[in-house]
Structures are given as C-alpha cells and as structure tokens.
Amino acid sequence: MKKAILFVLFMSFFGVKAQKVDLDRFYFNVNYQILPKEGVPYEKRTYSSTVKCGGAIQSYVDPATLNDQIHIAGWKKVESGGTVQIELNLEDFVEKGATPGIRTDEKRDKDGKVISRKDYHFVSAKYATRGYAKVKGPVTPVAVVAKPVEQAKPAEAPATTNRFLKNAVIKKDTTSASVVAAATEGFNLSFNGELEYKSQEYDNSSAALKDFYINKGAIRDQMLRSFADKSMSTFNSSVNSTYGYRAKSDNEILWILDAKSDEGKTQIEAIQAVKALFSTMKADEPIDDLKSNMQPLIEYFDSLKTKYAEENKPSRKMRYSAYYNLAVIYLMLDQPEKAIVESEKLIENDYDKSDGKAIIEKANKLIASFKAAKTNTTHNPVLK
Numbered sequence: 001m002k003k004a005i006l007f008v009l010f011m012s013f014f015g016v017k018a019q020k021v022d023l024d025r026f027y028f029n030v031n032y033q034i035l036p037k038e039g040v041p042y043e044k045r046t047y048s049s050t051v052k053c054g055g056a057i058q059s060y061v062d063p064a065t066l067n068d069q070i071h072i073a074g075w076k077k078v079e080s081g082g083t084v085q086i087e088l089n090l091e092d093f094v095e096k097g098a099t100p101g102i103r104t105d106e107k108r109d110k111d112g113k114v115i116s117r118k119d120y121h122f123v124s125a126k127y128a129t130r131g132y133a134k135v136k137g138p139v140t141p142v143a144v145v146a147k148p149v150e151q152a153k154p155a156e157a158p159a160t161t162n163r164f165l166k167n168a169v170i171k172k173d174t175t176s177a178s179v180v181a182a183a184t185e186g187f188n189l190s191f192n193g194e195l196e197y198k199s200q201e202y203d204n205s206s207a208a209l210k211d212f213y214i215n216k217g218a219i220r221d222q223m224l225r226s227f228a229d230k231s232m233s234t235f236n237s238s239v240n241s242t243y244g245y246r247a248k249s250d251n252e253i254l255w256i257l258d259a260k261s262d263e264g265k266t267q268i269e270a271i272q273a274v275k276a277l278f279s280t281m282k283a284d285e286p287i288d289d290l291k292s293n294m295q296p297l298i299e300y301f302d303s304l305k306t307k308y309a310e311e312n313k314p315s316r317k318m319r320y321s322a323y324y325n326l327a328v329i330y331l332m333l334d335q336p337e338k339a340i341v342e343s344e345k346l347i348e349n350d351y352d353k354s355d356g357k358a359i360i361e362k363a364n365k366l367i368a369s370f371k372a373a374k375t376n377t378t379h380n381p382v383l384k
Contacts, residue, residue, distance in 0.1 A: 021314040023255040023321055026271040030332050031283040032378040033074070034246040039374025040083060040138050045075040045383045047137075047243075048082035052089040054130075060221055061090070061228045069232050074245030074284070076383040084137035084243060090191065090231060091130045093224050098125040098212060100205045101198075120201040123212040125219065129227050131191035133235050137243065139185035189238060191231045195223050245380050247283035252328055255321040270297055278332070284382045291333050301325045305345075313351075320351040327359045334377045336363035336370075 051067040070086060071077075103120045197219055202208040212219070240246055254274060256267045277293050304322035308315040323346035330338040340363045346356035370376050 021317045022258040023317065024258040025253045026256045026274075027251045027253055028271070028275045028278050029249060029281075030252055030278055031247065031249050031281045032332075033283050033380060034244075034248055035369045035373040035375065035378060036241065036243045036245060037372050038138055038242055039372070040243065042381060042383060044083045044138075045072075045243075046078045046082040047072050047075050047084040047086060048078050048080045049086035049088065052087075052091075054091045054093070056093050057090050057224060057228065060224050066090075066228065066232060069236070071236060071240075072244045073240055073247065074380060074382045075243065084135065084239075086136075086239070087134045088231075088235060089132055090228060091132070092128075093130075093227055094128045095220060096126040096128050096194075098123050098216075100124075100209060102205075103201065121203070121205040121208040122201045123199040123208050125197045125212070125223075127195045127197070127220070127223050127227070129191055129193050129195060129231075131231060133189040133191070133231075134186065135188070135239060135242075136186040139187070187238075187242070189235060191227075191234075195227060197223055245284070245382070249283075252332060254325045254328060257318070257321070266300070270300055273297055274329075281379075283379060285379060287333060287377070287379050291335075294329060294333065298326065298329065301329075316349055316351045319349050320346060320355075323349060324355055324359075327356070327363075331359060331363055331366065334366075334379070336366040339363040 047070075049067055049070045051063040051070070053061055053063045053066070066088070070088070072084065075084070101122050101124050103122065105118050105120065106114050107116045109115050199208055199212050202211070254271060256271050257264045274294075274297060277290060277297075281287060281290055301322045305319055308318040308322075323342045327339045327342035327346060330336070330342060340360050343356040343359040343363070346359075347353045366378075369378075
C-alpha cells in the first residue's frame, strides 16, 4: 500500500515537471532611436541650410519648399551658423533626347523552334541631371566631455493588482550621456546622373511616338520632380545616417507558457506587465524608470532557470523561454552586454540555439552603434 502511494506521488511530481510545454509568442511595442554614426553634444545639435535651384528646375520646384524638407532628427534647425551647415544645389535638368525602341516577344515550341513573334514599340527619353550637396559638420572625435545627470523627484506609484507593477514608479527624468567634441569636417554628395523614361508599349512605332510628343511636357515635369524628390530623399537619408537620432517603433516578442496552471497564469500576468511598462517607453526620453520598474519581471524570469533545472525537454524549453525573454528585455533596455550573457546561456541550454546567436549579433551591433555615437542609450532627447 505504501509503495502504491509513493508511486502515485512520484508520478504526480514527475507529471508536473515532464508535462508538455507549449510556448506562445506574445508581442509588445518598443520605441527607440536609430543612432547616428557621429556623436555630437546635445546642446550643439543645431543645423542650418540653404537650397539653390537652376532656372530649369526653379520653374517647377520651389527652393524654399525643398529647404523645408531638410531635416536632421533630434536636431534644431536655425537660420544660420548651425553646428552642421548644409548647402544643397540642384543645378540643372536637361532633356537629352527621345528614341523609339522595340521589344520582341517570341514563343517557342517544346523543341525550341520559334512559332510566333510579336513586336512591341515604345519610346525611351533620357534626362541629364546635375547637382550637389555640401555638408560641413563634426566628423572626427577629439575629446570626451561628460555632462552631469539631473535627477527628477519620484512620483507616486500607480495603484494596481498586478504583482509586477505594484512597486513601479512612473516618473520623468532628464539624463545626458557622455558626449564627444568633434573636429569640423564634412562630406559631399553628387546628384549628377541620368534619368530614363520609358513609355507604355504599342503595336506600332507611330502610335508610341505620337503619345510621347503629346505628353512630352508633362513627362518632363514628372521626371524633373522625380529628380528633386529622389535627391532630397537621398540627402536626408545620408545626413540622418551621419547625425540624426531617428525615432523607430518595433514589435518584439517574448515566449510565454500557454497553460492554465499557476505558472501559466503568472506568465500571462508577466506579459501584461511587460506590455504596460514598455508602453511608457518613448524614443526621446530616458528609460531609467523603466529599467527600475522591470526588475520584478527580470527577477521572475531569472527564477525560472533554477525552478526548471532538470535536463528533460519540458524543463529545457522553460529555461529557453527564460533566457530568451531576459535577453530580449535587456536588449530593449539598452543593456546589450547582459543580453549577450543570457544568449550564451540560451545556446548552452541546447534548445533553439539560433535565437541566441541572432540576439548576440543584434547586441554586438548595438554596442558598436553606442561606440560610434558616443552614447550608451537609444533614447536621447530632442533639441528644441
């Protein structure tokens, strides 16, 4: 009788530890910045710009409108004398000529013999473009300057029944990371090139030519505006890659136990807390409070590593979720070194190693971007 009772108790315990573990993806939103290649002190993030257009272009594109489109994310635009000074000139746009073209469509039988042939006629027009952008601004770091941290007074914690949120403090804080003074250099962009317009296809060349010349003026205007738009897009992308703190929103995932057990209920509560806390994240505000408020969740996921320490598949799967969730959370909290530690443990756990390797790659890229931008956060204030 005693042996039967012991066997039942053993099977009951074993059933809890060895039951099938189903993990589901749960999404949460994050807001952060894509960091620039060059770090510039916060108070020096100002830029000024001038735009000129040649006569042919100015007839269709207003230089003032183009100037308004120049934007460096996180920086303040000033009338003149900015830390970054921009000169953009779209000098010329010239039609080089139009020529008829033919596309032949052949159909072959199974032996490769041509059984039908049809010609399609079109008109190709080419336009020469000329322009440039000169950017004078910080490029090479020369000295480190540290800024003090200004702490804000804590606010009262919000009332909640969620165990992971009961001690959370939501407050505003202003911090500035170490920054680097830089030498004034710059870079240039060329918009010299050629654009090509290709008409729709017709059954004969005369129809193609007639349609082109009827719409020649509208086509030229279309290509000219395309030149201006493409030049502005290329320029803004380049200058923001170098200096901008571009806001970005993403959806990240955590792996959460799908079960009606106490553990499953706790995990659902945990992901609800993650969503609630990360919803307070803004790309251009410090996340010190978020890091503090996430501690109960970090401790919970950390506890699962020892709670499910067996070498069976269900336990390894639960440990995998703990390592993965912690790695993602640390990465989103601008703590890539800690993310790497968890990812290495995930790989050692030998359940879906590829996720660990992918997070390590992301973490190393984040470390490199911190170094380039001379900061330790993807949440930098906007100069107003």
